[in-house]
Amino acid sequence: MSDRVAIDVTIIGGGMITNDLILPSIYHLERMGVVKNISVCALTNAPLRHLKESQELQQAFPDQGFHAYPSLSEAPDKMLPDLYKEVLAAMPSRQAVVVAVPDQLHYPVVMEALKNDQHVLCVKPLVLKYAQAVEIEGLAFERGLFVGVEYHKRFDRRSLMARRRYALGHFGEFVMGEAKMIEPYYYRHSNFQNWFTTDKSDPFTYVGCHYVDLVYFITGLQPVEVSVSGIKGKFPNGNEGYMWANGRVRYENGALLSVINGLGYPDAGAGSNDQCLIMYCEGEDGTGLIEHDDQYRGVAHCYLDEIGCGGSRYNYVSPDFYRLVPWSGGPRLGRGGPGAMPVGYGYDSIAATINMIAHIENEVTSLDVAASLLKRQGIIRETDQQGIIATPANSSINELVTEAARLSILNDGAWAKIVGGEKPRVEMR
Numbered sequence: 001m002s003d004r005v006a007i008d009v010t011i012i013g014g015g016m017i018t019n020d021l022i023l024p025s026i027y028h029l030e031r032m033g034v035v036k037n038i039s040v041c042a043l044t045n046a047p048l049r050h051l052k053e054s055q056e057l058q059q060a061f062p063d064q065g066f067h068a069y070p071s072l073s074e075a076p077d078k079m080l081p082d083l084y085k086e087v088l089a090a091m092p093s094r095q096a097v098v099v100a101v102p103d104q105l106h107y108p109v110v111m112e113a114l115k116n117d118q119h120v121l122c123v124k125p126l127v128l129k130y131a132q133a134v135e136i137e138g139l140a141f142e143r144g145l146f147v148g149v150e151y152h153k154r155f156d157r158r159s160l161m162a163r164r165r166y167a168l169g170h171f172g173e174f175v176m177g178e179a180k181m182i183e184p185y186y187y188r189h190s191n192f193q194n195w196f197t198t199d200k201s202d203p204f205t206y207v208g209c210h211y212v213d214l215v216y217f218i219t220g221l222q223p224v225e226v227s228v229s230g231i232k233g234k235f236p237n238g239n240e241g242y243m244w245a246n247g248r249v250r251y252e253n254g255a256l257l258s259v260i261n262g263l264g265y266p267d268a269g270a271g272s273n274d275q276c277l278i279m280y281c282e283g284e285d286g287t288g289l290i291e292h293d294d295q296y297r298g299v300a301h302c303y304l305d306e307i308g309c310g311g312s313r314y315n316y317v318s319p320d321f322y323r324l325v326p327w328s329g330g331p332r333l334g335r336g337g338p339g340a341m342p343v344g345y346g347y348d349s350i351a352a353t354i355n356m357i358a359h360i361e362n363e364v365t366s367l368d369v370a371a372s373l374l375k376r377q378g379i380i381r382e383t384d385q386q387g388i389i390a391t392p393a394n395s396s397i398n399e400l401v402t403e404a405a406r407l408s409i410l411n412d413g414a415w416a417k418i419v420g421g422e423k424p425r426v427e428m429r
């Protein structure tokens, strides 16, 4: 092993995304020598017990584990909503905090992490208000702390190919597009029913933002107007939420993207969700086209029993986002069995930010306080400008779209516009 500094990682939130993507990715980075101590903090210890007892995680990462907050000896229903503050305060400075709590808690948790001098990786959407994204960007820069936002579609090779070719002018200019992301019906039975209520979120805000970010990532075009209509329904616990959303985004050049989203992909479907993007572009006496079938990518498995990786025994098992595959070993192979490793753009995206944080800290180990801050700020600005890892500076247009979308959906689909200038804001058209 090299003498590179490894960083501690604390994940705040122990729910679905932590189980399905974040924790396995962090475990893998631990055995690659990038990450040192791992902690996970949730509202209660129930999800932490689930993570500890997961057969899949135990098989893939034998001999690895995390510090649980609340500890597993607490009562499983005891809620400790402020425990994360104590956990963050106890961390050595300039380690990494992964924020994976419900959308409306991102802002307070990210701010608390920054105030405790921690670098941050936040699941999308960073926050629900543009002003909050600006505040986060300012505080992080002032302290030389890196904030990455987990818009993992940016790391899909097809997105990177499209961005490069678009910049080279090979498609022409985006003019008309359609995107879709329909998540599984069974989400309605999950913890979603406690927070995905009409006043807080909707399917456009929750997953439409992936494609809105992606079209911006590929084209660099700024959205200027948003209209989102929703269809309400009841969760099993009686809470009301938007189960479906139909949105339209207009861009600065007049282009239009329509986006449909929902919590309704059939549980028996082979999906395991339904997603795609199509973009038409105008060129000189011709049109260009970008078409991504992001659901069916050419691999199907039919298992003898249901093994829970899609709704049914017959599954489209795209290897592109996230899968565990056999691991042939690495720096820490000696610790236990080889298990499995995560592959796909979901892992690549997490690894990009965690590696960036580790890189920043390794660059400054021998610098004095002032030089270290300058160096860290320089790397942050370079990353902002490069525009591959989503940061508050290069992705906060998404917060304006989200704000406009929430304004629109609560006004029955009326258009909301993004007013630019020094202090961008949203208002009804």
Ligand SMILES: NC(=O)c1ccc[n+]([C@@H]2O[C@H](COP(=O)([O-])OP(=O)(O)OC[C@H]3O[C@@H](n4cnc5c(N)ncnc54)[C@H](O)[C@@H]3O)[C@@H](O)[C@H]2O)c1
Pocket: 012, 013, 014, 015, 016, 017, 018, 041, 042, 043, 044, 047, 080, 081, 082, 083, 084, 100, 101, 102, 103, 105, 123, 124, 125, 150, 152, 190, 191, 192, 206
């Ligand atoms: N494709 C994606 O990028 C993607 C996919 C799924 C979820 N997400 C995002 O991840 C976030 C979490 O989603 P999820 O599906 O894991 O939700 P979830 O409801 O399954 O889990 C939320 C977790 O947050 C924890 N939590 C709530 N309040 C807390 C507090 N005060 N302190 C500590 N922990 C607290 C809960 O205990 C729970 O473990 C959301 O912002 C969601 O939008 C992103």
